[in-house]
Amino acid sequence: MPIPPALVTLLLGMALVLSGLWVGYNVDLLPLDASANAPVYDALFRVLFSIGTILFLGIVGLVVFSLVRFRRRPGDRVDGQAIEGNLLLEIVWTAIPAVVVLFVGIYSYDIYERMGGMTTLNDHATMHRMAPMETLEASVGSGDGGDTPAARVWGGIGTRSDAADVLPVEVTALQFAFLFHYPEGDITSGELHVPNGRPVELRLKANDVIHAFWVPQFRLKQDVIPGQPTVLTFTPTKAGSYPIVCAELCGPYHGGMRSTVVVHEPDDYEAWFQKNSPLASTVATASATPTG
Amino acid sequence: MTSLATSTSSSSAGDVAAEGHAGHADLRLFGLATFLVADGMTFAGFFAAYLTFRAVNPLPAGSSYELELLLPSINTVLLLVSSYTFHRSGRNLLLGHTGPCRAWLLLTAALGAAFLAGQMVEYFSLPFGLTDNLFASTFYALTGFHGLHVTLGVICILLVWFQTRRGGRVSSADPFGLEATELYWHFVDGIWVILYGILYLL
Amino acid sequence: MTVASANAFQESLQPQGWLRYFSFSLDHKVIGLQYLVTGFLFYLIGGALAGVIRAELASPISDFVSRETYNEVLTLHGTVMIFLWIVPVVNGGFGNYLIPFYVGARDMAFPRLNAVAFWMIPPAGILLIASHFITGSSQSGWTAYPPLSLTTPALAQVVWIVSVLLLGGSSIFGGINFIATVLKLRRPGLKLMQLPMYCWAMLGTSILVVLSTPVLAGTLLLLSFDIVAHTGFFNPAMGGNVVVYQHLFWFYSHPAVYIMVLPAFGLVSEILPIHARKPLFGYTTMVYSILAIVVLGLVVWAHHMFTSGTPPWMRLFFTIATSFIAVPTGIKFFNWLATLWGGKLALNSAMLFSCAFIVNFVFGGITGVALAQVPFDIHVHDTYFVVGHFHYIVYGGTVFVIFAAIYHWYPKFTGRMLNEDLGRLHFLLTFVGFNLCFAPQHWLGLNGMPRRVAEYDPSFTTLNQISSVGALLMAVSSLPFLYNVLVSAFRGPLAGDNPWNALTPEWLTSSPPPVENWAGEAPLVEHPYGYGVAETTLSVEAATGRDLWSATGRR
């Protein structure tokens, strides 16, 4: 008994969707997820991967099928059927991608919102918190001239203003290294140490050319642009050390501009902090003015 | 109906042969207009850059960027008048009045030269130099780029003036040289009006 | 016949034979082939540079060339491939050769401007390449972002700018010419909606060229002022703004990607119906989707800047706008699939390369739509994922189409056929090598390998080596192609005028065509894709006196 073509199409379509979903949810292409927004990101990735697989396999299938099924046999000198178009089909294949990209767009907006990307950075609360950064700039005395446009903050991923207990770290990118400065304990370090579970607010600035701060395991990247102080916030969720990679071409040693972020358990972090802070050994209440 | 047949259309080969290489209508003005669209986009890029600088980049402390309004306003009037004089010149050419046509042309060139002179005076009287600050740089780049266009325009006008002499290439029978320069000149004037608005009035 | 004699006189003043390919010829066919061959030479140079890149990346440490040289090489590679290979070949090369045929003209609207546009390319290219050995070349990537481009060796950067300005100027002149030719030079009786699809593609492309290339020129002028005259447009130390450069640069360079791919879309639309023996499916929607891509393409540039500190609303807008480009592009792909469906597909090299183009481009397009999502892009921006994305599109898309087009039009260019077996071998090697080379790069990017690095984490070694092997295979694949193209020009079997039994106008004249394209008047082709339609076929037979296949009537 011949199977009706409609049924075959339906079955093939279902198989296609299922295999796409399977691939999306079972093929793991991403590194470890070590920050609060990494799982959110990975969810988006799986959705994109599934949709992409379905579309790709479907189209490749059609091409290969056509090449085999409709190939011209030797001696056949007859043209194919002269079909010039079909309005219904055109409407369908305009509508489906439109719906898909609309869905993807809205979904990724939602993801972005959850990652903190839509936080407005130049409201009053943030401006207030950014004050230490200006003092830092004044003390470092970068070549920007005295009156830098530091009052304005440029957006990476911001902290929501309700987030309490953020750990501020000032990051300076220069050819070819990252420098981390902890205003809380006046620590300067070439590695980033952070406690697990506590939100960290990086205040990034570049001295010479554009660099980019990237931690693949955090799924976060932010260009560090000279003249534009930028914030980037994340919450680490898994202890361990991860690479910090400079992702923007910044000169010959761009490939070597790497560092490490060490995510400690809170107790270990406290120990590290005590050991390294010049202020920690003296009385902790001493004024935390940076001395240079 | 036959959908693919050797056409026997009436466009006879003889009358098109005069019109150019492959025997088609004169498309040079069309081409020039397209080029001016492109040229306009260069200015648009500059304007966009300037406006963004204005919006985001504060003027560094201790540097000055202040423009006088009088001279550029006079310059604006000069250019606008020159567009009119050029228009008169073009009309006269088509009517076959070569004498007035050439006179209007010279007047236009003089207005253009006066504009350039005014620009020079402004440059030398400004309190800031090219590399003083961002806005100074943008100001000089924008007005300088426009000034180059005006200079080129004045040179073209003089060339056309030369060619409209008796027996020259440009005449009421072949007005292309003049029409092209006129189109270009109106374009340069239009750009100036935008530039004046953005740079001086805003 | 006054035209013919007047022009015959003009032509007699021009060099004849192969010498005219080295002359300031005004013949659009000569200029087209000049573009093609020049472009291909630069492709070999760009490919050799890619070879240097892949050799360096075969090991995780910087050992093959110095770090400075590596940056020079990757900058040259990107610049050569984009400005001297893809853009001149798909626009200038095929455009000049085909467009006058398609509109039924004897030449382009401005033949002299056309020759000028071509002859700007060799000096620009030679300047770019030669400067590498004399002064050193730019080290700041093809994007030349300041402040890096202000701090790298100044002379090298200025030479790069001059060269790109020349190439941009050439592109603008070409664009003006195409717009005038398509809109104004159609033979009497030929309507816009009867033009072969490549005309529409070139019209759209040329609009993009005219609107966006000048902005790049202006931007590079400002950049060169910063370098030479020490102004501060893009110099943060002087209060300048580097992000403005990025906006202006991408305002050109995003449309530039459609300048690289729209003509390829057009070429495929010509090739597929002929070798599938079916009309192009959905002509009208194809035209509108090209126009939609042109409009959308102008308003998506900031998707290259998602990590540059742009305001959130801007990222959101550009995500949505970019994603929507998938809709008109998708329409084109589904129309091609429908063109194949139920046809009589000849599995020759032209067809294989075209079908592989569909597969590769869909892959690159899907990763493109993923990249358009801000949160996704934040992780993979400036990584090998992006390198994978765009090579799937520029190589798997445009370069595959260029090869398909060469297999398809070679008989028209030379009057001789290419060898099909060598063609299929070329296809196989290219397809395998290409996927080996660029598929692993997506994984590399997702897992932490940034782009533009000469050294990398040793855990990425294996995949990089696979990628390098793929590149080697691609280099090898060009051998059968070169052999085929060079030898067939003299020894290939004679093609006859219309070896594919095609209906588009360039096939309705001799191969190679006479100087003024047609011995008599240009034919009026109202149905360039009328395969399987009785009246079209019959009238072609009537018009040309040749035996064409016909479906109806002889079924």
Ligand code: HEA
């Ligand atoms: C010919 C060249 C070309 C083309 C055509 C494209 C096409 C597209 N590109 Fe690509 N791109 C480049 C060349 C090209 N790109 C280059 C060179 C770079 C890097 C520049 C650099 O930094 O050096 C780049 C970088 C780049 C980025 C920046 C990445 C980064 O640096 O972080 C982005 C982000 O949005 C992007 C997106 C897209 C999209 C959405 C398309 C779309 O046009 C694709 C649309 C096509 C499809 C989607 C497939 C067919 C459609 C269907 C089958 C319908 C169904 C599909 C869906 C519903 C999804 N591209």
Ligand code: HEA
């Ligand atoms: C537009 C077209 C285009 C094309 C066709 C290609 C083709 C290739 N590209 Fe390219 N590529 C770019 C455009 C293109 N690329 C751009 C824009 C960049 C970004 C640059 C930047 O970051 O600034 C880039 C960057 C880029 C990188 C990333 C470098 C980095 O970020 O560090 C890599 C790495 O693998 C690469 C590889 C290749 C390879 C292996 C090919 C192969 O497909 C090439 C195959 C061809 C050959 C191998 C030629 C064969 C012939 C010979 C070998 C003979 C030679 C002989 C003589 C000269 C006599 N390319």
Ligand code: CUA
């Ligand atoms: Cu710093 Cu790359």
Ligand SMILES: [Cu+2]
């Ligand atoms: Cu883009």
